[in-house]
Each structure stands twice: as C-alpha cells, then as structure tokens.
Amino acid sequence: MTTGKINVSVENIFPLIKKFLYSDHEIFLRELISNGTDATLKLKHLISIGDAKVEYGNPTIEVKIDKEGKKLHIIDQGLGMTSEEVEKYINQIAFSGAEEFLEKYKDSAKDSGIIGHFGLGFYSAFMVAEKVELITKSFKDEPAAHWTCDGSPEFTLVASDKTTRGTEIILHIAEDSLEFLEENRISTLLNKYNKFMPVPIKFGTKTETLPTPEDAPEDFKAEEVEVDNIINNPNPAWTKAPTELKDEDYKEFYRELYPMQFEDPLFHIHLNVDYPFNLTGILYFPKMSSDLQIQKDKIQLYQNQVYVTDNVEGIVPEFLTMLKGVIDSPDIPLNVSRSYLQADGAVKKISNYITRKVADKLKSLFTENRADFEEKWNDIKIVLEYGMLSEPKFYEKAGAFTLYPTVDGKYFTLEELKENLKETQTDKDGKLVLLYAGNKESQHSYIQTAKEKGYEVLLLDSPIISHLIQKLEADNENMTFVRVDSDHVDNLISKEEATISKLSETEQETLKTVLETLVPKPTYNVQLQAMDSHSAPFIITQPEFMRRMKEMSQSGGGGGMFGMGNMPEMYNVVVNTNSELATTILNSTDKTHQEQLVKQALDLAKLSQNLLKGEDLTAFVKRSFELVK
Missing domain, CATH: 3.40.50.11260 (Rossmann fold)
Structure with a gap:
C-alpha cells in the first residue's frame, strides 16, 4: 500500500477547484467523460501504429447511477493506467496526460481527436463528490491500481483486482449535489454535453422490439429485448465530408440538433478547413424574424466533438450568430475550464474564414438558382443586411447577391x-x-x-x-x-411639363398665412405645391434626414449600437394649390367653416399616415359624423 500527499503547491486546492475553477458544477460529467474518450482514442491510435498489441474491440463509456449508495460511476474501456501513471497524472495536478501524449506522438496523433489540454478535468469531480475512487488497469501487462481521495490533499493508492482494461471513476456524491443521482438530470447533461462524443456512451438500457419474420403467423407476438441505451451519435454529419452527405442528411442532422424545430432550414453551409487552422461545422439559415435578440445563441461550439458553449461571440461574426448549427475546432483557445474563449489571433482568422465561406456560399446559391434565392430573400435579408453593416469583408462581397x-x-x-x-x-x-x-x-x-x-x-x-x-x-x-x-x-x-399653379403668388401667400394659423407648429410645416388637380389636396411628407435619424434612433433602442436618443417628430403638410379644396379654403369668409375645412383635411392626411390618435382621432370621428348628417 502506498500513501502520500498529492503534489500541489496550494494546500486548499480542492476548495478553489470547487468554487472558482469551473463556472458551472454540472460540467464535471463532461470533463470525466472527455477523459474516458481521450483514453479510448489514445488506445485506438497506439493500436493503429503498432505500439499496443491488444484488440480494440467496440469500446464504450458507461455512466451508472447507484442512488442507494449515493454513487455515480463513469467507466471506460480505454488504455487505463499503471500505478506509476496514476502517481504521475493524478497526483500532480495540471500535468496533462493528453498534452504529453500529443507531444510524444505529435506527428501521427494530430488527427486522433485527443481532447484534454489542462490535466484538471479529473479534479472537477470534487465539485460534486465528497470522495472519489479511481480503479484502473492499463493495457500493458501490469497490475491494476485503486486510488482514493476524500477531497483533502491526502490520498491512498493500493493494488486492485480489476482484470479488464480501462478506468472506473466512482463519485461519492456530496449532500449538496444529490441532484446528480437523478436519472433525468444525468440524461439531460449527457444530451447537452456529450451528444456527439466520438465514443459510444451507454446510460442504462432500453426496450427494443425484434423484427417480425416474414413468414410469421397472424397471431405472432414480436419479442421485446433489453439493449444498451447508447445516448450519443459518435459520427455526426459535420465530421463527414460534404461528398458523403445528401440534402436530406443535412436536414436530418438539423432535426437532431433542434428536435423542437418543426421547420426545415432554408439552406446550409458546410465548413471544412485544415489550414492554417482546423475547423469543421455546418451552419444553417433558418427562417428569420425581425427580432435579432431572439435569434441569437443557437450555434453550438464543440472541441473535438465535446460541447463547449452556445456563446460563439468572437469566433462567429456577430451577424452570423443568428444562424443555427455547429462549429468544431481543436484550435480555438479556451481557458482552463473550457467555458470561455480566450483572446487569440487564431480566433480572428477563424471568424474571417467563416465570413468568407458564407459569402461564397450565398453567391453560388444566387448564381445557380436565382429564382429560389429570390424566394428565400425575405427570410434571410436581416442577416445579410446586418452583415453588410458590421463586417467590411462581407460588405465587399455582398453586392453580388444582395x-x-x-x-x-x-x-x-x-x-x-x-x-x-x-x-x-x-x-x-x-x-x-x-x-x-x-x-x-x-x-x-x-x-x-x-x-x-x-x-x-x-x-x-x-x-x-x-x-x-x-x-x-x-x-x-x-x-x-x-x-x-x-x-x-x-x-x-x-x-x-411642370404643373403651373392656378393661384397667383399673392393668393398663395394669403393661403399659406391662413393655413399656418390653423396647422399646429412646430410639428407640421406648411408647404404649397402645384400638382395635378386629381392629386390629394393635403399630403403629409417627412423631412428625409429627420425621418432617417428617428428610425436609426429607434432601431438602436436609444442606447444600443445605433442609439441616438429621442428625435423630435417633424412633418410637412403639402397643400395642392390646384385642388378645389385649396381654392375653397382661400375664398371662405366664414372663419369657423374655414377652420373646419383645414382641420378635416389635415386629419384625413394624418389618418393616411397613421398619425391620428387619441383625442384627435375621437374629435375627427365626431366631426366626420356631423358632416355626414
């Protein structure tokens, strides 16, 4: 039996891990399953290059709940560890086995899908467990090891009678984390973080009905059997080449990503680049609403098929965050808990690549089938217009298909x-x-x-x-x-020919004076114009500059990106000097009648612009009924 102290420089490292290292305690499951995936993929790679003389088989990662014993088990069939490796990789915090493995096999392992970067994922277990056991047997012909730690820097490491290759982690769930012994809670987390992990993940069993033989009698009852419940898709669409997929495959994957989305996407863009960075993914254009905020945070970021976040700001240009889909890149730098992006030059390159790829796809769609593109225009225009405003590189290309x-x-x-x-x-x-x-x-x-x-x-x-x-x-x-x-x-x-006014200059000046005494200022500015006699007597127009500023202020929400504060209401009342009404108003000697005519005409013009509201609308309706009588 070996006893000792874990090699850490801070005595209270576990409280720090529990409180501050990870932004959300639930990701412990993602980290531990990621470790199991790494162990499995490493073994696969070693076998492929001849460094491991064992059968790979069909390994899975299993998650089991022992509610009565208050334990959660995560079991893999990967390469396992020797006692010496447990000492090295578990007791020396932040010494990442994945990092060392990649360095050792950097030429042959770069595409093996190894996930780990930090060597801290295992310790996320202590966010929810008061004690953690690790039972592991290496693929090498060496005894198994059993490591135990109660959340203090103290550990024990003894031999184990485990005979099968791989690692089992047993979490003794703490009293404040008993939610993680509920089947629904674990199932939800597996679906959220591990839905597309590259190794099959087993969680419980499910009942399946065996197929009915062709020659079965009418009263034949199909047999039901219990089978492993594999909760993930290890080979999602984005990991395949575009040539392997048909349009229906892309739609099926969209439904897999968004099971509650009942409308098919308008079209998709398959991302696939391996230089100067690695990035794969599929972006979908759904039907858009005019509410930009509702549309956001629908793209999922993965790193080697491990879910990281649905906040892809920085990687995906802002205007494309209204799309849906998946982006997967091992080259996106994350902080230690894989929860937040770090500022990095590679991120900007990725963003520029996505912008260019989307622009090229839109151009090809426009060129290949313009009629179909036109039909979809109203559903995608808000994204493209936003892109033209926010991304200079997109703006340069967008003229060809906007x-x-x-x-x-x-x-x-x-x-x-x-x-x-x-x-x-x-x-x-x-x-x-x-x-x-x-x-x-x-x-x-x-x-x-x-x-x-x-x-x-x-x-x-x-x-x-x-x-x-x-x-x-x-x-x-x-x-x-x-x-x-x-x-x-x-x-x-x-x-x-320009229309000539029937009224003399003097008559026009008199008419304007009359109107200006009756039309409310400063909201409305009176203008006279000679128009066709069939044109409306009163027309309301808006000063173009003021209207634009007001619209821009409203679309920016006052304090948003385009916010300019509240702009005043200003309109022009354009009176057709060739209308009979203009002549009647000019020649009226009854001031009350003259005022009624102007008010009624102005209200009709305001009504056509949806500017008549409240008391003014009530007064207009009452006045109109009086005129009808």
Whole structure:
C-alpha cells in the first residue's frame, strides 16, 4: 500500500477547484467523460501504429447511477493506467496526460481527436463528490491500481483486482449535489454535453422490439429485448465530408440538433478547413424574424466533438450568430475550464474564414438558382443586411447577391437598379434616386402616385434598413434613397411639363398665412405645391434626414449600437394649390367653416399616415359624423 500527499503547491486546492475553477458544477460529467474518450482514442491510435498489441474491440463509456449508495460511476474501456501513471497524472495536478501524449506522438496523433489540454478535468469531480475512487488497469501487462481521495490533499493508492482494461471513476456524491443521482438530470447533461462524443456512451438500457419474420403467423407476438441505451451519435454529419452527405442528411442532422424545430432550414453551409487552422461545422439559415435578440445563441461550439458553449461571440461574426448549427475546432483557445474563449489571433482568422465561406456560399446559391434565392430573400435579408453593416469583408462581397425587391415582387441587385433606372429616375442634380416604401399598406397612396408617374418603387422594410441606406449612399456618390412619403420626392425630374399653379403668388401667400394659423407648429410645416388637380389636396411628407435619424434612433433602442436618443417628430403638410379644396379654403369668409375645412383635411392626411390618435382621432370621428348628417 502506498500513501502520500498529492503534489500541489496550494494546500486548499480542492476548495478553489470547487468554487472558482469551473463556472458551472454540472460540467464535471463532461470533463470525466472527455477523459474516458481521450483514453479510448489514445488506445485506438497506439493500436493503429503498432505500439499496443491488444484488440480494440467496440469500446464504450458507461455512466451508472447507484442512488442507494449515493454513487455515480463513469467507466471506460480505454488504455487505463499503471500505478506509476496514476502517481504521475493524478497526483500532480495540471500535468496533462493528453498534452504529453500529443507531444510524444505529435506527428501521427494530430488527427486522433485527443481532447484534454489542462490535466484538471479529473479534479472537477470534487465539485460534486465528497470522495472519489479511481480503479484502473492499463493495457500493458501490469497490475491494476485503486486510488482514493476524500477531497483533502491526502490520498491512498493500493493494488486492485480489476482484470479488464480501462478506468472506473466512482463519485461519492456530496449532500449538496444529490441532484446528480437523478436519472433525468444525468440524461439531460449527457444530451447537452456529450451528444456527439466520438465514443459510444451507454446510460442504462432500453426496450427494443425484434423484427417480425416474414413468414410469421397472424397471431405472432414480436419479442421485446433489453439493449444498451447508447445516448450519443459518435459520427455526426459535420465530421463527414460534404461528398458523403445528401440534402436530406443535412436536414436530418438539423432535426437532431433542434428536435423542437418543426421547420426545415432554408439552406446550409458546410465548413471544412485544415489550414492554417482546423475547423469543421455546418451552419444553417433558418427562417428569420425581425427580432435579432431572439435569434441569437443557437450555434453550438464543440472541441473535438465535446460541447463547449452556445456563446460563439468572437469566433462567429456577430451577424452570423443568428444562424443555427455547429462549429468544431481543436484550435480555438479556451481557458482552463473550457467555458470561455480566450483572446487569440487564431480566433480572428477563424471568424474571417467563416465570413468568407458564407459569402461564397450565398453567391453560388444566387448564381445557380436565382429564382429560389429570390424566394428565400425575405427570410434571410436581416442577416445579410446586418452583415453588410458590421463586417467590411462581407460588405465587399455582398453586392453580388444582395437583392432589392420592388413593391410588385421583382428583385434587383444594386448594379441592376443603376443600369435600369439611370434614364428615368434622376434628380435635378443628376443623382440616381431610388424610391422605396417601408410599408406597402400604410404608404399605399404614395406608392400609387409614384407608380402613376412611371417610377419604380422598392420595398425595403427591415428594421435596420436606414443604417444600410446611409452606408450605401456614402459609398455611391451619385445615388440616393428616398422614401415615397419623403419631401425629397419632389426633386425628381418629371418627364412632363411642370404643373403651373392656378393661384397667383399673392393668393398663395394669403393661403399659406391662413393655413399656418390653423396647422399646429412646430410639428407640421406648411408647404404649397402645384400638382395635378386629381392629386390629394393635403399630403403629409417627412423631412428625409429627420425621418432617417428617428428610425436609426429607434432601431438602436436609444442606447444600443445605433442609439441616438429621442428625435423630435417633424412633418410637412403639402397643400395642392390646384385642388378645389385649396381654392375653397382661400375664398371662405366664414372663419369657423374655414377652420373646419383645414382641420378635416389635415386629419384625413394624418389618418393616411397613421398619425391620428387619441383625442384627435375621437374629435375627427365626431366631426366626420356631423358632416355626414
């Protein structure tokens, strides 16, 4: 029998481990199963190169609960350890066996999937256990060893009668951690952290019905048998080459990742790179909502098929965190508990690679089947527009496949719009004017007016479109975006003769004075304009600059990325001097009647812009019924 002290430099290392080393106690199971996986994969590698003369077989890792004895068992059939190795790897904290193994076999083992980096995973057991036993037998022809520690720096190491290769860890669960003796709790953790581990993981048994023979009689009763319950998929889709997978395989894996997701993804992107870093994964574009926050934290980060986190900020560009899927890379540097990313140049390279790969995939989808891409545009546009705003490298490539739909359901790239509209939609300064609506319903009358004049109207309705427009205009000097209800629409050069006002200059000045006394300031600014007599008598437009600033303030949430504080409400009341109503208001001698006409016309214009609310709306309805009477 050997006794001694674990070789640590801090007397109270175990309380430190329990309180501070790991952010969440539940990950002890992930760490211990990862150790078992390492031991199994190391053995597989040694056999493959001839350094271990044993049969590999079909090893599994088993998790067993002994609720009555308050024990949890994790059993592997890996390479095991000798007593000497237990002394070296268990009693010398932070001396990682995986690290030493990789160094020794660095040329042949780089693709063997060895997980461990820190040598501390085993000690996570003490976060939930008051005593830990380790019974292990090496693949070498040496006696088995039995190590025991009660959470103090004291340990015992004795010979064991274990005859089978591998390691069994027995956790004597502490009173404050008895939840980890519940089957549902362990099952949930295995599903969360170990769902795609590269070695089969057994947890309990399940009942399966044997197949019915073809010649079975009608009253044949199929036999039911108990079989091992393997809870993981050791060969998930992302570990395979794209050539091995069909479209249905990708959809099936999506359903495996998100069993509660009932809609298929729109399309997928398979990531696979081995230089200058190793990274595999599959990203899916789901149907998007306009709520950017709801969409986030759906991508899972793995390291050699071990789940790490669903917070991939830093690795995946922010605009792509709204996607779903898996990324797996052994080259992503993690801190000691594998819970948080460390700042590293490799991480930025990975992020840039993912950005480029996504852009290339989108371009190929657009080129290969434009009609299908157009059909999916409204479900993916928010991600692409956000990417153009936040990632310069993505912005450079996105022009080739970013679409601008019209209110009539046609789709154009920006270059196509420039070419198609250069002769018909320029302003007085020679700039190309791209008219757009933010809402087809509320801006219907403005859209119709523009279309009657032969203008093309785009439908740009995402919550961040104002920011993207600002960027596009900054990069295209001879182009401007103008919303159909904006005061800038008047700057478009009409192909017809300019409309002449029926009112003289003096009459116009008198009319404007009357209107300005009745239209509330400073929210509304009165403007007179000679328009077709069939046009609406009163139209409300918004100053383009103020409207954009207000939208950008709202989309930034006041204090968010684009927050600019609260912008004041400002509108223009454009009065058609060629309308009969303008003439009637001008010539009315009854001041009360004149005021009623102006209020009713203004309220109708406000109603068309959804600006009539509260008391004003109540007064308008009452006044309208009086007029009907």
